[in-house]
Amino acid sequence: MKSSLQSIADCFKRPWYIFFLAASVMTATTVAGQSKLIPVTTSANALVLQVDSAKDVSIIYFGSKLADTAEYRLLSGSYRQTEDYTNVLNSAYTSSGSRNLMEPAISVEHSDGNHSLDLRYVSHAIRPTDANVTEYIVVLKDPVYDFEVELHYKTYYLQDVIEQWSVVRHHEKGNVVLYKYASANLYLKSTAFYLNQYHGDWAKEMQPEESRITHGIKTLDSKLGTRADLFQPPVFMVSLGKPATEEEGTVLFGALEYSGNFRTDLELDFQDNLRIISGMNNYASPYTLEADHDFTTPGFLYVLSRQGKGHASRQLHAWARQYKLLDGNGQRLTLLNNWEATYFDFNETKLKELLKDTRKLGVDLFLLDDGWFANKYPRNGDRSGLGDWQVNKTKLPNGISTLVKEAEKNKVKFGIWVEPEMVSPKSELYETHPEWIVKQPGRPEHYFRHQLVLDLANPAVQDFVFGVIDTLFTANPGLAYIKWDCNAVIYNAYSSYLKSQGQFYIKYVEGLYNVLARIRKKYPEVPMMLCSGGGGRVDYAALQFFTEYWPSDNTDPLERIFMQWEYSYFYPAIASANHVTDWGKQPIKYRVDVAMMGKLGFDIVVKNLPPADLGFCQQAIRDYNSVKDLVWAGDQYRLSQPRESAVASMLYVSADKAAAVVFSYLVNNRYAQGSLLPIRMQGLDPKAKYRITELSIYPGTQSPIDPSKEYSGEFLMTIGFNPAISTSRTSVVLKVDKLR
Numbered sequence: 003m004k005s006s007l008q009s010i011a012d013c014f015k016r017p018w019y020i021f022f023l024a025a026s027v028m029t030a031t032t033v034a035g036q037s038k039l040i041p042v043t044t045s046a047n048a049l050v051l052q053v054d055s056a057k058d059v060s061i062i063y064f065g066s067k068l069a070d071t072a073e074y075r076l077l078s079g080s081y082r083q084t085e086d087y088t089n090v091l092n093s094a095y096t097s098s099g100s101r102n103l104m105e106p107a108i109s110v111e112h113s114d115g116n117h118s119l120d121l122r123y124v125s126h127a128i129r130p131t132d133a134n135v136t137e138y139i140v141v142l143k144d145p146v147y148d149f150e151v152e153l154h155y156k157t158y159y160l161q162d163v164i165e166q167w168s169v170v171r172h173h174e175k176g177n178v179v180l181y182k183y184a185s186a187n188l189y190l191k192s193t194a195f196y197l198n199q200y201h202g203d204w205a206k207e208m209q210p211e212e213s214r215i216t217h218g219i220k221t222l223d224s225k226l227g228t229r230a231d232l233f234q235p236p237v238f239m240v241s242l243g244k245p246a247t248e249e250e251g252t253v254l255f256g257a258l259e260y261s262g263n264f265r266t267d268l269e270l271d272f273q274d275n276l277r278i279i280s281g282m283n284n285y286a287s288p289y290t291l292e293a294d295h296d297f298t299t300p301g302f303l304y305v306l307s308r309q310g311k312g313h314a315s316r317q318l319h320a321w322a323r324q325y326k327l328l329d330g331n332g333q334r335l336t337l338l339n340n341w342e343a344t345y346f347d348f349n350e351t352k353l354k355e356l357l358k359d360t361r362k363l364g365v366d367l368f369l370l371d372d373g374w375f376a377n378k379y380p381r382n383g384d385r386s387g388l389g390d391w392q393v394n395k396t397k398l399p400n401g402i403s404t405l406v407k408e409a410e411k412n413k414v415k416f417g418i419w420v421e422p423e424m425v426s427p428k429s430e431l432y433e434t435h436p437e438w439i440v441k442q443p444g445r446p447e448h449y450f451r452h453q454l455v456l457d458l459a460n461p462a463v464q465d466f467v468f469g470v471i472d473t474l475f476t477a478n479p480g481l482a483y484i485k486w487d488c489n490a491v492i493y494n495a496y497s498s499y500l501k502s503q504g505q506f507y508i509k510y511v512e513g514l515y516n517v518l519a520r521i522r523k524k525y526p527e528v529p530m531m532l533c534s535g536g537g538g539r540v541d542y543a544a545l546q547f548f549t550e551y552w553p554s555d556n557t558d559p560l561e562r563i564f565m566q567w568e569y570s571y572f573y574p575a576i577a578s579a580n581h582v583t584d585w586g587k588q589p590i591k592y593r594v595d596v597a598m599m600g601k602l603g604f605d606i607v608v609k610n611l612p613p614a615d616l617g618f619c620q621q622a623i624r625d626y627n628s629v630k631d632l633v634w635a636g637d638q639y640r641l642s643q644p645r646e647s648a649v650a651s652m653l654y655v656s657a658d659k660a661a662a663v664v665f666s667y668l669v670n671n672r673y674a675q676g677s678l679l680p681i682r683m684q685g686l687d688p689k690a691k692y693r694i695t696e697l698s699i700y701p702g703t704q705s706p707i708d709p710s711k712e713y714s715g716e717f718l719m720t721i722g723f724n725p726a727i728s729t730s731r732t733s734v735v736l737k738v739d740k741l742r
């Protein structure tokens with residue numbers, strides 16, 4: 003016991019026996035009138051739970067960690083706010099129907115029809131997994147009903163990230179109906195709170211909005227079922243005191259790890275404290291829970307930073323790459339996609355040409371998009387064929403395997419698009435399996451992009467969806483990439499398989515995760531892009547199965563600067579699939595430079611490129627390959643904000659500060675706009691000397707950057723460096739190298 007705990011303890015500079023105690027289950031031992039404290043800690047922060055003599059568990063503090071744990075006991079005397087009346091205003095998991103008067107985290111109907119719940123402390127355990135990860139589990143139980151909830155707090159010490167979820171179970175004599183079942187219930191104190199939230203639509207993802215939170219409840223939610231983030235993603239920021247900036251201020255980033263309906267309530271209560279309750283949306287979902295069964299909520303993820311949004315995002319990136327995103331520290335494939343180059347209009351001859359173009363361009367993989375399948379109702383447009391995953395014999399008489407072999411001949415890899423959760427009303431699947439389709443009996447069908455959703459709550463449908471992918475791989479073992487799309491929301495929610503319709507939305511997502519888990523068990527490595535008509539399904543539960551996501555169908559580079567910027571607060575650059583297309587009016591260099599800020603891909607007609615543009619792209623891809631590890635694994639710093647300045651500038655630096663790459667773009671085309679002042683870099687070694695060279699140079703143009711000049715890190719971070727952005731030099735990529 004001692005040796006493994008010793009190594010964990012050494013890491014935290016604490017005696018090993020603390021971990022011995024921590025690893026065992028503890029029960030409430032409240033010494034006469036004295037409360038018990040459970041500090042849930044990370045390297046910088048503490049979320050302090052208190053168990054009082056009545057066994058109510060509350061959050062008495064969430065903020066900067068104090069050196070002396072005993073001082074948390076002084077907290078209660080430090081606040082002189084108005085009376086609580088309930089003693090559960092700051093509950094760690096607010097139950098409804100007893101003393102509570104505010105928004106609950108959980109509400110239920112017991113087997114006898116009673117709606118009251120009161121959760122009191124039973125025990126807690128602290129279980130370190132390794133030196134960085136610890137799980138705190140607090141068990142709560144109703145004194146009257148045989149009903150319990152486990153609160154789970156999983157801490158990632160160095161990254162300051164906490165994942166929180168709940169497990170609900172009961173041993174009552176009949177079923178219990180859960181009416182609300184949040185993952186987490188947080189409680190914050192400050193003089194003021196500012197919410198930075200996001201909204202969007204197709205081609206308009208991740209539009210930020212910041213406002214001061216007023217009294218009452220602000221709800222961020224989705225009721226779309228699939229493609230759940232189309233109008234609002236499950237990520238947000240809350241600044242404390244005043245709006246945080248990139249480098250300053252206290253800010254909490256929150257995100258529900260869930261790909262279906264979500265709901266986050268932010269309630270500023272009558273004492274001026276902020277209660278945040280986040281979880282699956284209970285909309286149309288009273289959930290029947292049988293006795294002795296566990297109901298586990300998704301994780302709610304949060305990170306608190308006192309050094310602004312930049313630090314919070316770097317912590318989240320580090321966490322995501324190490325613990326969540328599939329193959330987060332691995333490699334990615336650059337690619338050529340044919341969606342915008344051909345849409346549905348292609349055949350084997352055309353694709354063979356595109357495979358040659360893939361090679362010529364110098365990317366790793368060719369991605370065949372929508373339109374390759376269905377025979378009775380061929381997929382020649384978006385009104386037919388979904389569900390019939392047989393290769394279309396007219397377009398591709400020799401099947402996919404011929405194309406995979408042709409790709410091999412061209413020394414590139416081959417990937418393919420699927421949308422296996424969906425069905426077109428004009429399809430054989432619709433004719434043969436009407437019972438697999440989500441629709442209301444007796445009501446007219448209503449379509450989103452002319453299609454319907456398959457009922458993934460049904461295990462037979464799960465097998466079918468798994469089979470779509472499995473059959474592709476079995477027939478084509480050389481297949482190297484999947485783009486998984488999801489273009490429709492759920493209308494007329496109803497499953498002919500489920501007995502209890504209140505479970506539908508939840509069982510759908512459970513079914514989706516079952517399928518993805520099966521795919522990952524059999525094909526753990528293959529890269530998959532998470533697409534949902536753009537960024538309609540970007541969340542951390544999905545990303546544990548995917549290597550990358552498609553931020554938006556809007557690939558106008560000017561728009562993408564803004565969108566990729568906002569996504570980048572929550573998701574690391576390695577996960578962002580950025581393609582160069584013909585959207586927008588910007589020159590090819592600008593389009594390529596913007597796409598480089600993540601995982602580079604192309605969706606253009608290579609043979610239509612003028613020779614200089616082609617030559618530029620080929621060199622830019624070589625340049626990208628020389629810096630991609632910095633973009634994918636480096637620490638990301640936002641140097642100049644596109645919403646505040648005419649120039650957007652982003653830097654990625656290696657952990658050892660030996661190399662960085664800086665992307666700068668003109669985002670305002672008015673007269674004489676550009677980088678009038680130098681842009682201050684960050685994350686470099688102040689004492690080291692650096693040289694700066696320009697990459698991604700368009701043929702025939704001269705770089706004004708002198709690569710022989712030396713700058714100290716101190717200079718570059720204090721004075722800055724001017725990339726010389728102007729209306730005639732609208733994007734610049736700089737490599738910063740430490741001199742050895």
Ligand code: GLA
Pocket residue numbers: 341371372384419487489533534535536552555
């Ligand atoms: C969605 C995706 C696009 C493309 C089309 C194909 O809109 O976002 O990238 O794959 O579907 O129909």
